Amino acid sequence: MPVRINDVMALLCHISDQQKMKVAIKHSGKGALIAGASAFLGGLMGGPPGIAIGGAVGGLFGAWMTSGQFKPLPQIIMEMPVVQQQKLCDDVYSIIRSIDWADATQLILLVTGNAALQQKVAAALINYVSQELKAEIQYGD
Structure with a gap:
């Protein structure tokens, strides 16, 4: 069966x-740029004391600016380029290869x-997001 x-x-x-x-x-690059500029x-x-004070203030400001920028993972998945989606699909398909399904609803x-099986698929997704996208995952509202 071809992978859908x-x-x-x-x-x-x-x-x-x-x-x-x-x-x-x-977004560590953005935070580092702010710290360096300040x-x-x-x-x-x-x-010299200004460098220390500017670096400290800029570091705190950069950390504050880049924190809390969380998006729902389903949104991230659907916005990924096709090449990344295909790689993720290949990773997951290696787990669900033995399943025969007719459509997405049946697969779900x-x-x-x-x-x-659900735990293995979730682990593959988490691994992909952490390793390939270099992203942090948060659970809950």
Whole structure:
């Protein structure tokens, strides 16, 4: 049976929605840029002590700016480029290969009806998000 990527993506969206997964893509570059710029400005204005103070203030401001930017994982999954979706689909398909399904609804029912299988699929999704997207996952509202 050919892999139907849309069915697998629907399954992943369902599981991530059911577990209320949210994702924050790390924006460390933006925070580092802010910290560096404020250290530079502090150095221009206050010399060596200004560098320390500017770096500290900029670091705190950069951390504050980049925190709390969580999006629902189903939204992230559907916005991923096709190449990334295909890689994720391949990872998950290796787990659900033995299942025969007719459509996305049946696939979702078959996987969510088997706790061990659902856990394996969720683990593959979490691993992909953590390793490939370099993202942090948060659970709940």
